């Protein structure tokens with residue numbers, strides 16, 4: 205995610221920031237549902253097959269979903285848990301937006317989104333299930349018999365999803381239907397057990413495992429779909445077409461539909477980068493930023509392994525949002541005067557393809573791990589693309605604009621907790637979260653880069669990527685790579701930066 209503050213707050217903080225900067229700091233230097241398909245693929249990855257009938261008129265999806273889940277843990281499993289995020293949009297008093305964002309999230313007033321199940325089967329038999337969680341956002345399937353290590357469960361679901369009229373990750377507005385976090389996705393089982401965290405209003409409150417997907421979407425003929433994965437084909441129908449997608453080794457499946465999309469493409473290595481847009485003048489620019497970021501990050505961190513990457517202009521009011529192989533970009537950034545932000549946000553979301561998409565992490569408890577790396581990767585892009593001097597200029601410019609100053613304003617205007625490494629629910633608001641996780645987080649990485657030197661730093665990023673791609677990493681995995689590459693222990697460094705209050 206890359207958030208952008210509303211202009212008023214931003215202006216005030218920029219002024220305070222510049223003043224404080226001058227006063228205090230000299231410098232900071234800153235469904236097919238047959239079993240054959242799965243046998244061909246990795247048996248131990250969860251497999252999702254979803255058939256969707258989409259009605260833009262009604263703002264609904266009617267879905268049939270099959271999930272094959274293999275118990276890869278050492279213990280028997282007695283329940284299966286799924287996040288059903290559409291229900292996080294069900295209740296006005298429990299929405300996913302902080303109070304100050306409500307009017308922008310629901311310009312026409314609160315509009316509920318939700319999911320309703322019609323049938324759930326386990327191993328082709330009716331099964332017991334319950335819906336629980338803060339906003340009814342966890343589906344629990346009780347297994348008749350424990351699932352032993354190595355055994356596979358076959359879950360079948362029929363459900364309807366109602367979209368909120370809201371320009372966010374999940375919802376629709378004038379130009380696009382945004383389908384992020386729209387289907388039941390398995391919770392992650394790790395050393396803490398099942399992770400059943402709700403959809404917090406701050407950060408990107410998601411955590412998922414690499415899986416395989418086959419998704420078919422029936423949609424009116426005049427619509428275009430941008431999605432995770434590769435388009436296998438389009439079956440022509442009378443009123444509706446069926447778009448078939450396959451996505452292998454990704455940790456989520458998102459899509460955006462619009463009857464206004466214009467498409468441009470560019471090839472970088474083995475990847476086709478797509479720009480989907482409805483603002484004619486700047487769609488090509490978004491393509492250029494996205495493709496350049498892909499080329500630069502391929503070199504800096506390691507090869508992006510997928511065949512497609514889509515940069516998608518959306519009705520989205522808070523900057524941008526990353527999903528595997530697809531990024532949603534706030535449509536208003538395609539206005540000419542927002543050009544700088546279009547570049548920063550597009551590059552930021554593309555960097556998330558490495559830090560979140562390929563190397564995953566728990567974005568609730570370790571949000572800095574992907575967010576600080578992503579923010580710093582964005583800075584590095586400017587150096588690679590326009591020259592080292594430009595990297596520093598951009599860095600300073602961002603300082604002037606208030607980006608990193610947010611951290612300092614925060615630091616010197618309030619006597620509060622400055623630790624970066626906290627669960628999402630311990631941050632007060634977006635301002636604090638942005639100042640610390642993005643701002644202070646990026647400054648921390650800038651410091652370590654200066655201490656260990658450019659060459660080592662790049663080697664750390666490459667090694668961290670190579671060792672952890674297609675998995676979920678923990679902070680200790682990052683510390684370990686720093687130590688392996690430099691022969692020096694960095695735990696004190698990280699402890700000070702991450703936990704000092």
Ligand SMILES: [Zn+2]
Nearest residue numbers: 205206575578
């Ligand atoms: Zn982000």
